[in-house]
Amino acid sequence: MQNVAVKAEPAAANRSAGNSVVETEQLSLTFQTADGPVYALSNVNLTIEQGEFVSFIGPSGCGKTTLMRVIADLEQPTQGSITVNGVTPQEARLNRAYGYVFQAPALYPWRQVDRNVTLPLEIMGLSKEEQAQRAAQYLDLVNLKGFEKKFPWQLSGGMQQRVSIARALSFEPDLLLMDEPFGALDEITRDHLNEQLLRLWEKTQKTVVFVTHSIPEAVFLSSKIVVMSPRPGRIIDVIDCNLPADRTLDARETPEFLEIAHRVREGLRAGHSYDD
Amino acid sequence: MTTEVADPASSAPTVRQPGLLSRVMSGKTGPVAVMLLLILVIWYAGAVYLNAPRLIDGYERNDTEWNFSQLTDDAWAMERPILPAPHQVLIEMNDTIFGKKITSKRSLVYHSWVTISSTLLGFAMGTALGMLLAVGIVHVKALDKSLMPWVIASQTIPILAIAPMIIVVLGAIGLTGLVPKSIISMYLCFFPVTIGMVKGLRSPDPLQLDLMRTYSSSTSQVFWKLRWPSSVPFLFASLKVAIAISLVGAIVGELPTGAQAGIGARLLVGSYYGQTIQIWSALVTASILAGLLVALVGVAEKFVLRHMGVIHAGGAR
Numbered sequence: 199m200q201n202v203a204v205k206a207e208p209a210a211a212n213r214s215a216g217n218s219v220v221e222t223e224q225l226s227l228t229f230q231t232a233d234g235p236v237y238a239l240s241n242v243n244l245t246i247e248q249g250e251f252v253s254f255i256g257p258s259g260c261g262k263t264t265l266m267r268v269i270a271d272l273e274q275p276t277q278g279s280i281t282v283n284g285v286t287p288q289e290a291r292l293n294r295a296y297g298y299v300f301q302a303p304a305l306y307p308w309r310q311v312d313r314n315v316t317l318p319l320e321i322m323g324l325s326k327e328e329q330a331q332r333a334a335q336y337l338d339l340v341n342l343k344g345f346e347k348k349f350p351w352q353l354s355g356g357m358q359q360r361v362s363i364a365r366a367l368s369f370e371p372d373l374l375l376m377d378e379p380f381g382a383l384d385e386i387t388r389d390h391l392n393e394q395l396l397r398l399w400e401k402t403q404k405t406v407v408f409v410t411h412s413i414p415e416a417v418f419l420s421s422k423i424v425v426m427s428p429r430p431g432r433i434i435d436v437i438d439c440n441l442p443a444d445r446t447l448d449a450r451e452t453p454e455f456l457e458i459a460h461r462v463r464e465g466l467r468a469g470h471s472y473d474d
Numbered sequence: 475m476t477t478e479v480a481d482p483a484s485s486a487p488t489v490r491q492p493g494l495l496s497r498v499m500s501g502k503t504g505p506v507a508v509m510l511l512l513i514l515v516i517w518y519a520g521a522v523y524l525n526a527p528r529l530i531d532g533y534e535r536n537d538t539e540w541n542f543s544q545l546t547d548d549a550w551a552m553e554r555p556i557l558p559a560p561h562q563v564l565i566e567m568n569d570t571i572f573g574k575k576i577t578s579k580r581s582l583v584y585h586s587w588v589t590i591s592s593t594l595l596g597f598a599m600g601t602a603l604g605m606l607l608a609v610g611i612v613h614v615k616a617l618d619k620s621l622m623p624w625v626i627a628s629q630t631i632p633i634l635a636i637a638p639m640i641i642v643v644l645g646a647i648g649l650t651g652l653v654p655k656s657i658i659s660m661y662l663c664f665f666p667v668t669i670g671m672v673k674g675l676r677s678p679d680p681l682q683l684d685l686m687r688t689y690s691s692s693t694s695q696v697f698w699k700l701r702w703p704s705s706v707p708f709l710f711a712s713l714k715v716a717i718a719i720s721l722v723g724a725i726v727g728e729l730p731t732g733a734q735a736g737i738g739a740r741l742l743v744g745s746y747y748g749q750t751i752q753i754w755s756a757l758v759t760a761s762i763l764a765g766l767l768v769a770l771v772g773v774a775e776k777f778v779l780r781h782m783g784v785i786h787a788g789g790a791r
Contacts, residue, residue, distance in 0.1 A: 272687060291688065296688070298684075298685070298688040300681050302681055304679075304682055304684075304685050307783060308703045308706075308783055317699065318689045320699070322689070
C-alpha cells in the first residue's frame with residue numbers, strides 16, 4: 199500500500215504530461231508597501247494536473263491565497279512564469295476558464311438566489327431558457343432546490359456559501375478555485391459541505407484548487423496537498439494523498455488518513471521553525 | 475407588556491395591561507401630538523408677547539380700560555400682527571386653499587402648483603445632472619480630480635446672490651417662466667445627488683468587484699449589475715434632501731421674477747403690504763408641501779428597496 203508518495207521535485211515530475219492545468223516556474227510576487235517589500239511568493243514551482251483536487255495549506259500570510267489570485271489573474275507576479283490551460287492567466291480569465299469561490303459568499307443582496315446563480319450567465323450572454331435550466335440544475339446539485347426565490351439574507355451562512363458554489367459551477371468551468379470557502383462556517387456545517395464537495399468533485403471530474411488552513415479538511419478532500427510556509431511565501435512539501443474515492447467522514451479515523459495528516463503537520467512545523 | 479404577580483397571596487400571575495397613556499405614547503401619534511401641542515402653546519404665547527406692545531400703546535392712547543384677557547383676545551385677532559396666531563393662519567389657509575377657485579390668482583392651490591411644477595422640473599434635471607456627474611467622477615480619474623472641487627465650490631455661493639443673475643442672463647437669451655426657476659432648483663439639488671451617488675457607486679466591496687473581474691465582465695456590465703444597484707439606497711437618501719431643497723430653490727427663484735406667481739410671490743407680496751398672515755400661511759403651506767414631497771420620495775424608496783429584497787432602509791448590505 200502506497201498511500202503516501204513523496205516527490206523530491208514537486209513540479210518537475212509532471213512537466214512533460216501535456217494535460218497540466220496550471221504550471222508555474224520560479225514564480226515570485228513581492229508587494230511594495232510603505233513598510234518595505236513583502237515577499238508574498240518566492241520561487242514557486244507547481245504543476246496541477248487535470249482532474250486533481252489540490253489543496254494549499256499553511257498558516258496565515260504564507261501566500262496561499264495570493265498564489266490562487268495569481269492563477270485567477272487577480273494579482274500579477276513580479277517574477278517567473280505561470281500558465282493556466284497553456285496560456286497566460288489573463289487569457290485564461292478572458293476565456294472564462296475558472297470559477298472562483300471566495301472566502302465570503304459575495305452574493306449580491308438585491309438578487310434572489312436563482313438570479314445570483316445566473317449572474318455569470320447573464321454576463322456571458324446565455325439565453326433566458328438556458329439560464330433558468332442551469333440555475334435549477336446547479337441549485338439542485340448543491341441541495342438548494344426550493345430556495346430559488348429567497349433573498350440571500352433569508353439563508354444561513356452555509357446555504358449562502360452553497361449558492362456561491364452553484365454560481366461558480368453554473369457556467370461550467372473546468373477549473374474551480376476555492377479560497378477557504380468554508381472558513382467562516384461552524385464545524386458541523388463544514389463537515390457536511392466537505393462531504394458534499396467531495397461527491398461533487400467525483401461527479402463532475404473538475405480540477406479543484408482549494409485553499410485552507412485546516413489539516414483534516416485538506417487531507418479529507420485532496421488528491422494532492424501543497425504545504426506552504428510564510429516569509430517568504432513558498433512551497434515546502436507536496437504530498438500525494440490517495441484515500442479511497444468513496445471515502446466518508448469516517449475515513450478521518452483510518453491510519454492512512456492520520457499518517458498523511460501527520461506528515462502535513464510535520465511540514466507545517468518545519469516551515470515554522472525555519473522562520474524562527 | 476409587563477408580567478408581574480399582583481398579589482403575593484394568589485399564585486396565578488396576572489398580566490397587567492399597559493395603561494392608555496403608555497399605549498398612546500409608544501406609537502407615533504402620541505409623541506407627535508405632544509410636540510404639536512407644545513409648539514401651539516409656545517406660538518400662542520409668542521403672539522401675545524410680540525403683539526402686546528403695540529396693543530398696549532393703542533389702549534393708552536385711547537385711554538381704554540384693559541386687562542390681560544382683553545389683551546390676549548386682541549393679540550390673537552389683529553389684522554396685521556407681528557406674529558399671527560395659529561388659528562388666524564389656518565383660517566387664511568382655509569380661505570385661500572378651499573375658498574377660492576383654483577384658477578384664481580388669490581388661490582394658494584394655484585400658487586402651490588406654480589411652485590411645485592418648477593420644483594419637480596428642477597428636481598428631475600438636478601437628479602439627472604447629479605447622476606451624470608457621479609458616473610463621470612467614479613469612472614474617469616481626471617474628472618474625480620478636476621470636477622469635485624467645482625461641485626463643492628458651486629454650493630458655497632449663496633443662492634440668493636446668484637438667483638437674480640441666472641434669471642437675468644436666461645431672460646436675455648429668451649428663457650423665461652418655468653425653466654429659469656427650475657434651473658435654480660437644479661443648481662441646489664444636484665449637489666446631494668452627486669455626493670450620495672459617488673459614495674453609492676463606490677460602495678461595492680472588493681470581493682464583489684473581484685467576482686465581476688473573474689467573469690471578465692465589461693465596465694458597463696460592472697456598472698449595471700453591481701455599481702448601480704449598490705448605489706440605490708444612497709441615491710434615495712440623497713433624493714430626500716434634494717427634493718426639499720428643490721422647493722427652496724423654486725421659491726427663491728420666484729422672488730426676482732417680479733413676484734408673478736408661486737409661493738415665493740405670495741411671500742414677497744405679503745411683505746410689501748405687511749400682510750403677515752398671508753406670509754405665514756404661505757410659509758406653512760410651503761413646509762407642508764416639502765413634507766409631502768419628502769414623504770413621496772420615502773414611499774418610492776420603500777417600494778423600490780422592498781423589491782430589491784432590502785427590508786430595512788439603509789441596511790442594504
